[in-house]
Amino acid sequence: MRRRREAHPGVARALSTAVTVLAAALVVAALVLPSTVVGLGPAKFLRIPGEAVIGAAVLIALPRRPRIALAAVSGVALAAMTVLNLLDMGFNQYLGRGFNLVLDWTLLGDAESYLEDSLGRTATLAATAGVIVVVLLLFVLLALSMVRLSNLLARHTGTATRGTLIAGVAWITCSSLGLQISGVPIASERTATALKAQARTVTDTLRDEAEFQKVARVDAFGDTPPAQLVPDLRGKDMVFTFIESYGRSAIEDPVMAPGVDKTLDARTAALEKSGFHAKSGWLTSATYGGSSWLGHSTTMSGLWISNQQRYRTVMASDHMSLTDAFKKTGDFDTVGVMPGVQKGWPEQKWYGLDKNYDAFQLGYKGPKFSWSTMPDQYALEQYQKRVHSKKPADGKARMSLLILTSSHQPWAPIPKMVDWDRLGDGSVFKGVEAAGNKPADVIADTTRSRQEYGKSIQYSVTALTEWLQRYGSKDTVLVFLGDHQPIARVSGNHASRDVPISIVAKDPKVLDKITDWGWTDGLRPAHSAPVWKMSSFRDRFLKAYGSTPHPRKD
Numbered sequence: 001m002r003r004r005r006e007a008h009p010g011v012a013r014a015l016s017t018a019v020t021v022l023a024a025a026l027v028v029a030a031l032v033l034p035s036t037v038v039g040l041g042p043a044k045f046l047r048i049p050g051e052a053v054i055g056a057a058v059l060i061a062l063p064r065r066p067r068i069a070l071a072a073v074s075g076v077a078l079a080a081m082t083v084l085n086l087l088d089m090g091f092n093q094y095l096g097r098g099f100n101l102v103l104d105w106t107l108l109g110d111a112e113s114y115l116e117d118s119l120g121r122t123a124t125l126a127a128t129a130g131v132i133v134v135v136l137l138l139f140v141l142l143a144l145s146m147v148r149l150s151n152l153l154a155r156h157t158g159t160a161t162r163g164t165l166i167a168g169v170a171w172i173t174c175s176s177l178g179l180q181i182s183g184v185p186i187a188s189e190r191t192a193t194a195l196k197a198q199a200r201t202v203t204d205t206l207r208d209e210a211e212f213q214k215v216a217r218v219d220a221f222g223d224t225p226p227a228q229l230v231p232d233l234r235g236k237d238m239v240f241t242f243i244e245s246y247g248r249s250a251i252e253d254p255v256m257a258p259g260v261d262k263t264l265d266a267r268t269a270a271l272e273k274s275g276f277h278a279k280s281g282w283l284t285s286a287t288y289g290g291s292s293w294l295g296h297s298t299t300m301s302g303l304w305i306s307n308q309q310r311y312r313t314v315m316a317s318d319h320m321s322l323t324d325a326f327k328k329t330g331d332f333d334t335v336g337v338m339p340g341v342q343k344g345w346p347e348q349k350w351y352g353l354d355k356n357y358d359a360f361q362l363g364y365k366g367p368k369f370s371w372s373t374m375p376d377q378y379a380l381e382q383y384q385k386r387v388h389s390k391k392p393a394d395g396k397a398r399m400s401l402l403i404l405t406s407s408h409q410p411w412a413p414i415p416k417m418v419d420w421d422r423l424g425d426g427s428v429f430k431g432v433e434a435a436g437n438k439p440a441d442v443i444a445d446t447t448r449s450r451q452e453y454g455k456s457i458q459y460s461v462t463a464l465t466e467w468l469q470r471y472g473s474k475d476t477v478l479v480f481l482g483d484h485q486p487i488a489r490v491s492g493n494h495a496s497r498d499v500p501i502s503i504v505a506k507d508p509k510v511l512d513k514i515t516d517w518g519w520t521d522g523l524r525p526a527h528s529a530p531v532w533k534m535s536s537f538r539d540r541f542l543k544a545y546g547s548t549p550h551p552r553k554d
Contacts, residue, residue, distance in 0.1 A: 020152060023145035028052060030078050030142060032188045035088035035098060043182035048171045050189045056164045059150045060157060071150035075143030081191055082142070083135060084198060094487045096288035096497070101198055102205045103308045107291070123440075205309065212310050216303060216317050220539055222552025226329045232513060232546040234331055237388075237476040238399040240323070242296055243460045244340075244407045245453070246482030248282065248498040249491040251524060255447075256454030263458040264524040267465040271504065271523075274469045279511050280502040280525035281518075283534040285484045288497050292340075293347075295483030295499070295534065296403065297321075300351065302538030315350045322538050324352025325547070326399035333392040333399070337362075339379045340372070340405045351401065357386065366426030367433040372405040374426060375415035377463040379404065381423045384471050397475075407460045409487060411452035412437035414459055420470060450490050461523070468504065478504040479541075500525050501537070513544045 031049035034040060055074060059067050087099035116124040153160040173179070175187035221229070250260045268278060286306040287294040297314055298305045300321040305311050326332040336348065336356035348356045359373040362382040369375065383402060392398050406415055413436020415429060422428050442448050468478055482499030485491045502523050505511055517540075520526040532540070543549070 020148060023148050026141060026145050027075075027078070027149065030082045030191075032190050033082060033085045034190065035085050035194065036092045037089055041182070043184040046181055047184065047186055047188040047190075048167060048174060049191065050171050050175075050187065051191050053164060053168045053171055056153060056160065056167075060153050060160055060164065064154065067150050067154060068147055071146040072143045075146035076139055078146070078191070079139040079142040081194060082138060085194060088194075093489060094289050095291070096485075096488050096495075098197075098201070100205060100307065101202055106308065205307070208307075209309055209313070213313055216310075216313055216319050217552075219319050219552045220302075220549045221325065221542055221547060222320060223550040224548055225550070228546075228548040228550070229325050229329050230542065230545045230547055232509075233326075233477065234329070235397050235475060236507075236510070237397060237473060238326060238332070239388075239402065239476065239478045240400065241402040241404060241464060241478065241480040242292070242299075242483045243457070243464070243480060244292060244403075244405050244483060245409065245486040246407060246457055246460070246499060247285075247485030247491055247495070248500065249485055249495050250454060250457045250482075251500060252527065253450070253492070253495075255450045256457070259454050260457050260461075261524055263461055265522070267461060268522040268524070270469060271465055274472075275474075275506045276468065276472065276504050277506075277508070277511060277521070278502050278504040278523050279514060279517070279519040279521060280500055280523055281520065281529045282498045282525055282531040283481060283501050283537055284531060285482070285497045285499050285534050287484045289484060289487040289491075292403075292483040297347075298534045299481070299537055300401075302535055304533065304535040315347050317350075321351050322541065323399055323401050324350075325542060327352040327354070332397050335387050335398060335400045337379060337383045337387070337400065337402045339364075339374050340403060340408070342373065353401065355387075357382070362386070364426040366429040369406065369413055369415055369429075369433055369436070370410055370439050371408045372415075374405075375429055375463070376404040376406040376460050377415065377417060377420070377467075378423055378426050378429070380463055380467040381420060384467065388471060403483075404460055404464065406463070407453070407456035409449075409453075409490075410439045410443045411449060411456045412439045412442035414452060414456050417459065417462060417466070420466075446489055453486050453490050465504075465523075472506070474506045476506065477510055478502075480504075498531055499534075517544075 028049060029045055031051050032045055032047045034044050059071060062070060084099060084101065087104075091097055091099045091104070112124060112128060115127060171187045174185070179186045250256050251264070271278065283299070285295045286298040286304050291308075294305050294307070294311060297303075297311055300323060301314055301319055302322075303310070303314060303319065305314055320328070323334050323336075327334045334351075334353045334355075336351065336353040338345065338356060339359050339362060341356075341358040342360070345356065345358060362374065362379060364374040364378060364382075366374065366378070379402070383400070387398070387400065413433050416432050418428055418432075437448075437452065442452050464478075464480060468476065472478070479501070481501035484499060485495055485497060488495070502525075503511065503514065503519075504523075518530050520529045539549075
């Protein structure tokens, strides 16, 4: 190498300069990297990072060994912050929030499972390996870049000192005057701000754990006698259903709304012909874009369960779920149908379910539809055959909890409605799945994702309401709602967290009980309909149907 440099000194100098420039560009890009893709452009990187100015000043003043050690450690630390920023980008884009350093590592496994269901095992393994390689390279390259730049500063101390002073003055001037390029401040302290935000998140998360444990021990209906729980719903055939990713955007976004609104209006009219009537409103979900179980548990518990830590706390508690309230009366059997559950589900105990049917207990022999294990129509028909058509023992009524999955991303392929009498073991869906869109084609296209999402909501609503028309009775009360909005790429970067909720019944007394709620008649809530926190629904529902609060305070 030395002989080559001596033989071609001009080429060697040019190559050395190019490597140094690339090293500097990599370090600066890592220092100013934003945590969201919104507005991402050249202006985000044409900034003066204050951390670089301070770092240069410190490195210039250090002897060789401490300087190299500090440079290497700083490169590794910067790489770690870059990985966290990239995770923030992904989480903001899909879940509408940043990455939680304490709680969110388990979600990476869920993401891998989702990719495997959507793209296949080979593609997922290749993508996972690629991510690991890129992350390792990032750590190595940033560490080497920092060492190279520190050596450059040491070789040209005078020039480096003057340059650092000039950069410092420029940063202070730009910061004081608020100078910007395309709306982006030139003076940057992005990495320092991100580090403080991560530290604050960790502190808040740890503090929240202790505080929420106290909150979860308080229950307005915790000591209510069984006879005073939902007395106005005794004898009713209760069906609570969550529709995956059924959010406000489906009803109000100009791309999705026309088709979804048309379906809601048509299904309202069809139900009315069968004697069913509905009222609808809005709930603000505790989650966004994913983590559906947080929405389910928030609705059922009456607690704001916005992260995995709170979820674990509630699942380990005896805080009463809405399903358990029906069970405690002694007049209801409780059953769950969870086609999305593909492993052990200890949460069944907290939900108070006497029996739960998971993905492997519904006899499905057809194809998966990406993440969704089976079409909603099939799951509903199996619920009918295995549960709803059979009278509970001892003359009890029934409270059922269904969680539908066909509107789960990536919304490709989407099932189609078939004749209910042809459902059989689900094999009829093989042709439907084969003719549908490929997940990879929809995932990469925002417009198509939005269009297909709207179609999936139309399908799920149609399947559920057709089931009600076909099998519902004068005593059936259907409560259905969304668990959260779809991902930000579909719902929009500034979308609300609201989801629709509807109560449908033939018995007019059921809807008369909630007249003072101000909900909209029909399945489509008006834009001006009341918006409540999802955590407030349990107690409102219990009170509306005659339950008497007897608070339990621990």
